[in-house]
Amino acid sequence: MTLKIAVCGGGISGLSLALVLKRFASPEALTLDIYEAGPVFTEIGAGITVWHRTRSIFASLGIEEALKNRVVSPPFTLRKSDTKEPFGFHTMDIPHGSMALPRIDMIKLLVDSLQIDSTPWLHVHFRKRLESYEQDATGVTLRFADGSTSRADVLVGADGIGSHTRKTMYADIAGRVAEKRPDEAAAILQGAQPTWTGTYAYRTLLDAEELRAVSPENVLLSGGYMWCGNGQHVISYPISKKWINFLVFDTIPGGLGKPLAGPSVSLASKDELTDLYKDWEDDLCVAMENIGDLSKWAISHIRGLPQYNDERVALCGDSAHAMSTHFGAGAGQAIDDSYILGRILAHPSITADNIAEALKTYDAIRRPIAGDVLERSLRIGFLYEFHPEHVPTGTDLEKVRAGDRAELRKIADELQDIWRFHWEWMPERDWERAQVMLEEWL
Incomplete structure (x- = not known):
């Protein structure tokens, strides 16, 4: 039976997920619809840094060489600069180096690698902004701002910090406890909001x-x-x-x-x-x-979400864990999400009937890691600025x-x-853990 997957958001996380599925899934086993709110694939922001973790994923997808042809690898130096007599006080020791490129180049790399026109199970829909969804026993109904609807076995919300997928998910979660525990429901809704x-x-x-x-x-x-x-x-x-x-x-x-x-x-x-x-x-x-x-x-x-999944729906990238820019990890964590989630969805044992259990594995693997990276990024920004706490x-x-x-x-x-996080633990090890969980849970 074919698994019908819907992804809302055609940014780095959504396109990366499609690429992981293209690499690891059987073409007969799924269909994938990407719903992008804009008229084209694009990305807000200037540049991103690509670390060894992300390059290891790209190597497994067969696109690392294309990445190398598009980027430069700067060294990073810490510099005491709030003075007219500045000086460098440390050069970061970065095994395997780091790479940097414009965000729009990353989007182009992913789109080019997908070869959408020659991938019959992949369908792209532009100017489709998700407003809400509804789950039932057999699937998910997506409702878009233009009044149209669609149906899928599983929905992935890769729709950014203002995610309507996340808003609907947490409205549903809060609604289940609202009658008996209204204060808890209000806290759930509040906790799902972005904070400054x-x-x-x-x-x-x-x-x-x-x-x-x-x-x-x-x-x-x-x-x-x-x-x-x-x-x-x-x-x-x-x-x-x-x-x-x-x-x-x-x-x-x-x-x-x-x-x-x-x-x-x-x-x-x-x-x-x-x-x-x-x-x-x-x-x-x-x-x-x-x-x-x-x-x-x-x-x-988005700090400390208690879950990245709810039944047939999962959050990916900034919709789950938008983070500060100090650690250079936001895009990398989105790609990490897509790698683990894509490998799970591509697993031959996954069906429309057990997808809700499978998404629990995604949550168990990715949420602790992404939460840790978010806190690292926040602290690094304060360390650069010598904050006492x-x-x-x-x-x-x-x-x-x-x-x-x-x-x-x-x-x-x-x-x-x-910073060691970027090169000391590879996503492939996370996938090994995910496989063990899948075998235990399914």
């Missing part, structure tokens, strides 16, 4: 040649940097020969978990940045004077702020240890 991290991120791309023309020795031109300082930080790294990804952060004291005042995304001016960072090192200030279009993002996350025990903050290298080394060592 307390940080704003200014995002833009720097033209490397234009920067070189005005500042030929600028340190930004020489690799990837984490520009660290008291209460603020900047991340920069090349994503092509032409472009440098440039992210500038402004953390509001006590803002974590507080209501967001104002829009989540807005246009910004370079004057905001130059004012925020006027006391920082000159190379950074020069770069800020020469930026073009700039957007200001209030960074929110997050620096290692025994760190002398006054000495850190004064530039004491021994104290800064404590922070660098802590950061290095957190």
Whole structure:
């Protein structure tokens, strides 16, 4: 019997899932419909970093070589920059290196690899925004904003931080307890909402040649940097020969978990940045004077969802665990989700009758890992900014702020240890664990 799969969202997680199914599923065993809200496949944001974990998945999908042809591999250096006498204090030891590329290039790589026109079991539907769904004993009915409906055996919500899949899932979960435990139902609904991290991120791309023309020795031109300082930080790294990804952060004291005042995304001016960072090192200030279009993002996350699945429905990528940008792991975790979920859906023992049990395996494997990465990302951002609650025990903050290298080394060592996640545990080991669970549960 053919398993009918619906994926809402044609971003990195949705397309990655399709690619995993193409690689591992029998073509006769399934059909896949991707419903994308926009008129084309696209991706919001500038650049992403690809680590060894993600490259190991791409290798298993047979597309690692194509990735290598599209990216550059910058080193990353920690730099004490909130002074006119800046200095680097640690170069990250990154086994296997890291890669960076524009997000839209990642989308193109996935789309090209899918070869949609020659994949008869894969169907793409544009301008289809999910509004809600309903489950019953035999499947899921999807309802779209244009009034149309469709039917599937399983629904995967890969529809981002504002996910209507997640909203419907948690409305259903809350509804089951609302009559007897209304306070618990309200807490369930509240817990499924995005919350603010307390940080704003200014995002833009720097033209490397234009920067070189005005500042030929600028340190930004020489690799990837984490520009660290008291209460603020900047991340920069090349994503092509032409472009440098440039992210500038402004953390509001006590803002974590507080209501967001104002829009989540807005246009910004370079004057905001130059004012925020006027006391920082000159190379950074020069770069800020020469930026073009700039957007200001209030960074929110989905923190601590109690489950990523409900019967025949599963959440994938940002819909399950949108996270802060400090760890370079959001896209990687979306691909990790897709790899484990895709391998489960492609397993020959999975049918429309046992899919709800199978999705429990996905939740058991992926939720603890993604939750851990979310917390790592949040802490790393605070470490870059020397926040008292997050620096290692025994760190002398006054000495850190004064530039004491021994104290800064404590922070660098802590950061290095957190970053190890990217290369010390591969998703293939998670899939091995998932297979054992499937055998036990099915």
